[in-house]
Amino acid sequence: MSKTNPGRFFEDYTVGEVIEHAVPRTLSGGERALYHALYPARGAFYSSDEFARDCGLHEAPLDDLIAFHTVFGKTVPDISLNAVANLGYAEGRFLKPVHLGDTLTARSEVIGVKQNSNGKTGVVYVRTTGTNQLGEDVLSYVRWVMVRKGKLDAAAPDTVVPELADAVAASDLVVPEGLDFSGYNFAQSGEPHRLGDYEVGEKIDHVDGVTIEEAEHMLATRLWQNTAKVHFDVTNREGGRLIYGGHVISLARALSFNGLANAQIIVGLNAGAHVNPCMAGDTVRAWSEVLDTAETGVDGVGAIRLRLVAHRPEAEPFALRGEDGKYLPGVLLDLDYWALMPL
Amino acid sequence: MSKTNPGRFFEDYTVGEVIEHAVPRTLSGGERALYHALYPARGAFYSSDEFARDCGLHEAPLDDLIAFHTVFGKTVPDISLNAVANLGYAEGRFLKPVHLGDTLTARSEVIGVKQNSNGKTGVVYVRTTGTNQLGEDVLSYVRWVMVRKGKLDAAAPDTVVPELADAVAASDLVVPEGLDFSGYNFAQSGEPHRLGDYEVGEKIDHVDGVTIEEAEHMLATRLWQNTAKVHFDVTNREGGRLIYGGHVISLARALSFNGLANAQIIVGLNAGAHVNPCMAGDTVRAWSEVLDTAETGVDGVGAIRLRLVAHRPEAEPFALRGEDGKYLPGVLLDLDYWALMPL
Amino acid sequence: MSKTNPGRFFEDYTVGEVIEHAVPRTLSGGERALYHALYPARGAFYSSDEFARDCGLHEAPLDDLIAFHTVFGKTVPDISLNAVANLGYAEGRFLKPVHLGDTLTARSEVIGVKQNSNGKTGVVYVRTTGTNQLGEDVLSYVRWVMVRKGKLDAAAPDTVVPELADAVAASDLVVPEGLDFSGYNFAQSGEPHRLGDYEVGEKIDHVDGVTIEEAEHMLATRLWQNTAKVHFDVTNREGGRLIYGGHVISLARALSFNGLANAQIIVGLNAGAHVNPCMAGDTVRAWSEVLDTAETGVDGVGAIRLRLVAHRPEAEPFALRGEDGKYLPGVLLDLDYWALMPL
Structure with a gap:
């Protein structure tokens, strides 16, 4: 059998399943420098240890979106490798600053599935949580993606569409x-x-x-x-x-x-x-x-x-x-x- | 009123004014790695902690021009956003090595203004100083730029051209x-x-x-x-x-x-x-x-x-x-x- | 005489000579972040301090090939500036993980030379060793390159072709x-x-x-x-x-x-x-x-x-x-x- 990851298809997701995503990642000043080279980021809180100290923290954390991208990236092999489209985000909360040296892991719970009427694709809803090396959650958000079916004759699952807050x-x-x-x-x-x-x-x-x-x-x-x-x-x-x-x-x-x-x-x-x-x-x-x-x-x-x-x-x-x-x-x-x- | 920065125009500069530039910046090994990826920099003093120790320092500082660019960058929103041209540099002195973890801020004193005869632009001279988190100056230099007037009918200021050393x-x-x-x-x-x-x-x-x-x-x-x-x-x-x-x-x-x-x-x-x-x-x-x-x-x-x-x-x-x-x-x-x- | 490095030519290599390569290099999290931005590297051992700890190390070392590239890069001015082709590698062994803060140097011993029949080029074999700041070897490998002769009338050296293990x-x-x-x-x-x-x-x-x-x-x-x-x-x-x-x-x-x-x-x-x-x-x-x-x-x-x-x-x-x-x-x-x- 092939040892490479073909990604999951729509029929591979079950509501309630929790997926532990692979490859934990330790972040450093290198990721911050690259972030600031890739985007014209200038927020003083994330740019300066001194400014962050004046705001009550012991040092500048990593930019909030570094945490988001790192966690999001971990989910791709399990959630969106066969995605047709990334449809939306909701209920995202940043729970704890991420600091230099922190190691992030990510897990996603499947919270909804809905096969499309064409029978070829479906929508999968997941709540993804990023966690640091102390087991503290740093970030949580819902996203939903349209995913191809692998086997077109796979039975359509019961539709579960989560109720999501507007904000x-x-x-x-x-x-x-x-x-x-x-x-x-x-x-x-x-x-x-x-x-x-x-x-x-x-x-x-x-x-x-x-x-x-x-x-x-x-x-x-x-x-x-x-x-x-x-x-x-x-x-x-x-x-x-x-x-x-x-x-x-x-x-x-x-x-x-x-x-x-x-x-x-x-x-x-x-x-x-x-x-x-x-x-x-x-x-x-x-x-x-x-x-x-x-x-x-x-x-x-x-x-x-x-x-x-x-x-x-x-x-x-x-x-x-x-x-x-x-x-x-x-x-x-x-x-x-x-x-x-x-x- | 607009909340975005339109930059300063020639008539907005007054000799003697000191501008504190925004967004302090903490530098790390990330900035150094990027500098070495962006330029074929090989100076051993800035490449190796051991070489720098053999030269009497406790570790390799960040490349001298990293300090220059960081300080220069901070001045752009206040000095050269409406600049037509960067005309020159003088009297630049590197006063203290910048180390990993240092946070730099920058301030500029306006030391000269001279409206051009066309009445549409003028030359602004500033002395810019970069300072670390201990309040120590790390770098100082003069630069002059040609800046557009915002209001063409603004009165021409008294001409002040600073005397600058040739070297x-x-x-x-x-x-x-x-x-x-x-x-x-x-x-x-x-x-x-x-x-x-x-x-x-x-x-x-x-x-x-x-x-x-x-x-x-x-x-x-x-x-x-x-x-x-x-x-x-x-x-x-x-x-x-x-x-x-x-x-x-x-x-x-x-x-x-x-x-x-x-x-x-x-x-x-x-x-x-x-x-x-x-x-x-x-x-x-x-x-x-x-x-x-x-x-x-x-x-x-x-x-x-x-x-x-x-x-x-x-x-x-x-x-x-x-x-x-x-x-x-x-x-x-x-x-x-x-x-x-x-x- | 020119102060720039023209590189060595075939006739400049003598079997047994040891070349100490210039510019030691201290590596940090910056190099790692760039490595992970340049290549889709996801090996958990090099990505996460926690994963590396679970494998018995105190933190994640730098990716194995960062050590290889750093050592290789140091050899270029002395070995391959006038190389026509990089012909092969052999007997490479990674001897010790390289950690953040380590400083690498490199030296190469010439272990073989063989002039080509055209008289214009020759093959040079070197065994290159990378060493950390404690003097510990971290990496050793043989490579051979085809190098131009500088003076076509230089005498052909005695041919020495090292015996190299297939693996x-x-x-x-x-x-x-x-x-x-x-x-x-x-x-x-x-x-x-x-x-x-x-x-x-x-x-x-x-x-x-x-x-x-x-x-x-x-x-x-x-x-x-x-x-x-x-x-x-x-x-x-x-x-x-x-x-x-x-x-x-x-x-x-x-x-x-x-x-x-x-x-x-x-x-x-x-x-x-x-x-x-x-x-x-x-x-x-x-x-x-x-x-x-x-x-x-x-x-x-x-x-x-x-x-x-x-x-x-x-x-x-x-x-x-x-x-x-x-x-x-x-x-x-x-x-x-x-x-x-x-x-």
Whole structure:
């Protein structure tokens, strides 16, 4: 029998099953430096040990999305090797900062399956949790993917579609232990705006753009040990290599520094859709919309809920859908997340 | 009002003003590894903890130009976001080695302004200082840039042009504390030549060349958190992305190892001009000219003043200017610096 | 006299001479992160401190091939700057894991010379040893290269062709001190197969492919401080930049995870040939053949001898040579190595 991993097909998932993903990963300053070389990340909290200390931590943790990508990457061989599409995210919560030297593992529980009416594919829902070497959960999120059936005659499973919250409740957001924005240095963070300066409904064009090269997205995707063929092998897919959706998330998030420099720490991932494929040569820009603001129960620490949209120049800032209600072809990503910000 | 940074215009600078630049940055072995992947850097002092120990330090510091790029990058949002051109450098002094774990911040004092006769632009002179987490200055240099006016009818300021030294005096160079070349290992450094083997006026063709790719210069420029649009966004400028001038400095400096392997530690930046734009696809070569040599007051440690010229193959080694006195089109960089070398 | 290194020519090598290579190098988590960004490396032993601890070590060492590339890179200025071709490897043994913070140096003993009948080139055999800062050898291997003569009238030296083993004897393989596979976690390593599951003669197609970009192989090659011009300067060679053979070795080895995830630790390099040039744009795939299996004398630790073949899609998996006995044009690498695997 073949020793290589063919990936799982739709009929291979059973609701309630827990999959322990392989290859734990220890992260270091190397991953951080690469993250900062791959994306124009400038959040002071993740850039400077001193700034993080002024915020109550003993050192700067690794960028929140490094944890996300590392955990996501581990799930690929078990969840999305035969995926047709990554359909959505929900109920994402960042539970604990990840520090240099931490080792992350990941496991996923299958929480829903629904065969499509064409009988050839189905949707699989998993809740994925990342855990550090102390057994502490650092991150948890739901994602659902469309997966091919391996055997078309496999019986359709009972449909289970999990009930998922539209957004993480502000009261469920986890503020990192010890976080204290009372000594927050707005000169060092790069912008003067605090939570009270943003209004729900406010939109911000982040102005800058980055044109993506093949080498960059492949370096990034390999760094997360994400092995999906479509990202690496030009012969695998007509039209060339697809860019890992997470690359666009990190790129857009980094671009959003310009206007949201104090939305320092991602703590919730409410929803997200990769609405059009991104390819090398695309120039990515970003805009944000303030969806909500909240207190966190920790003095001085507020939360801002943001829509983050990544788009090519062909889509204007703030344009999202056409008259038909569909996403415009130039829109790449529609993400909904919570970040911590000084009140 | 917009929350994004539009950058400063010429009329926004006042002589005497001190600008504290945002986003402190902690550096690690990750930045060093990337530096060595981006440039063919081989200086033994920065490559090996053991070699650095044999030279009296407790470990290898980060490459001198990592400090320069990190500090420079911090200044971009405040100094050169609306710059038309980076005109020059002077009075640069490296004051203290930067070690793994150090956090750098940067501040700039405006030391001169001069509106151009066209009324549309002006030259701004700043003295920029990089500081570590202990408040110790690690680097200081003057640069001047041509900046657009935002309001063409803004009154011209009184002209102040700072008096700048043609070169840092050898007596002002700072030798890192504890540096001792008495146990210098010429076999490990890669070349046998000591300061006495070089003559003023001697020219060295460094032979090797490197063809630059888009991904490389963008990785580098982001690593320094330099956000100038022209380097990243192919839609921003006819003709494509410009390469950050500092990328060419580091590339040429690394190439100069071949013939100057013992010019280990940059301690002074006397002058520098990016004389023609560099673009991806360009092959960069380098040659050097010995401008001066000096003692430093520290036993065994000499200083060599070098002109470092980066050029494309279309310019011959040692060719610099045409008959009209202008730099040849194939010349990219004309840099004048001091380095420490065993006597 | 020129201060730059022209490299050595065939007549410059004398059997018995020991060359101490320049530029010691301290390795950190930065090099590891870059290695994992450049290659789809997922071996759990090198990815996770926790996994390595479960295998009896105090932390994850740096990937075995990082040590190889670092040592190899140091030899280039002295051995292969004027090489026409890298002809082969033999008797390679990995003697000690390399850890973060270790500093490597390299030396080579000339063990054979043989002038070619054309009188213009010759073959030089060297045994290269890499050593850490404690003076412990970490790696030793023989390679032979074809080198140009500098002076065609230089007398041909007495021919000395060393007797080289076809393969390292299993009894000569060095198991890292303390290695213990009794707690080996097959769920975390990514595959269930142990040594007993493989049969001599078994072939495995590793399925995945990676299309190489110029920026990637140049980043990698510089990281190892390998300065051979052909890899960097597009004007240096008709047809463009050649990819460093070691880049293909690491790429193929990383791809072989899919089917050989538990062949964790390379301990022997029996033979290797870069049989066709690899260029940017090539898509690299890999297959393996089990050549032998052995016990190591350490409880639970077995050794597997593998042929690893890297190829472009134009060559089918398991195809190696044409009817004429020559390697097929789509084959890039034919490598023969030993790895440690749980019994």
